[in-house]
Amino acid sequence: MTTPWGEHALARFPEDPRDRLRAWDASDAYLLRHLAEEATDLSGTVVVVGDRWGALTTALAERAPVQITDSFLGQEATRRNLARDGADAGAVRLLTTQDPPPERIDVLLVRVPKSLALLEDQLLRLAPSVHPGTVVVGTGMVKEIHTSTLTLFERVLGPTRTSLAWRKARLIHCVPDPALERPANPWPYRYTLPEDVGVLSGRPVVNHAGVFCADRLDVGTRFFLRHLPDGAGARRVVDLGCGNGVVGTAMALTRPGAEVLFTDESFQAAASAEATYRANGAPGKAEFRVGDALAGEPAGSVDLVLNNPPFHSHHATTDAAAGRMFAGARRALRPGGELWVVGNRHLGYHVTLRRMFGECRLVASDPKFVVLRAVRR
Structure with a gap:
């Protein structure tokens, strides 16, 4: 990526030579060009929010920015891109959306996220740190910035x-108004599940902003909850890509003797899963982990993996995440252990699972979704 301050070699994480998706786009370049052309004073506390793969943070590393992200993969990409660029990693503070923000912000740079709810939560959490002299610039591709986006910044x-x-690409320019009466932050959001989802019927769910389908139960998970395995004999169960944790919580309630690992690459999701688990008073042991699928989990340590894999990386459609999840599950499962997957019928996960596991059985289906079962041999 060429910027007014030089060129930077950037990559997504995890790195895959077959991946043709770049670690930056025109919105990153536009924002950096604007800062240089306007000779923006970057000597104060610079906060970069939603930097997807660390492009903005790496380019501004000499200004010692604070990065705030919901993505473990984005945070890891930032660390590696800083090292690749020869930057002083100690000069950059890497925070998550669950961490307290800096008390004072002099320059606020916002990469507009896909989720309007996440943007709302972020702006409301950061607003008390902004002062009348704070420079606020948002950036995103034209298709990502809507009237609702601008209304939110203004509100x-x-x-x-x-x-x-x-x-x-387009920029958003905002002038902080200290007299503005801000709305209360509605996140996290809590609702009650419908009565047709098995053991979780009528039970509470807690969602932090940005979690998939944060205000309702998505239809894929709803279908999955109706067809979960009984988990007989499973001592260690994984809710892989846990989101708000309803699948893992259902297993914890069904099999109180099992230890359930909730894992996701989103800090907001892991926090939601823990809140949902606690709200339901689930018995037994549970672990809540943010990471890259099952990287770091010992081989042969898991009896059952439950997975509803994402098929988007921001606005790009990709099966890379699903492939990593399936491969990680195969490695982590003991012989005889099972991977259960729900997915849209058209995604063809059965082909990948048969290649990795040697077999794949259809458990349930409807016109849109399938539940698949693969056994580790």
């Missing part, structure tokens, strides 16, 4: 306008 921070488009 939480102050008067907002947009730039002209450049290479299908």
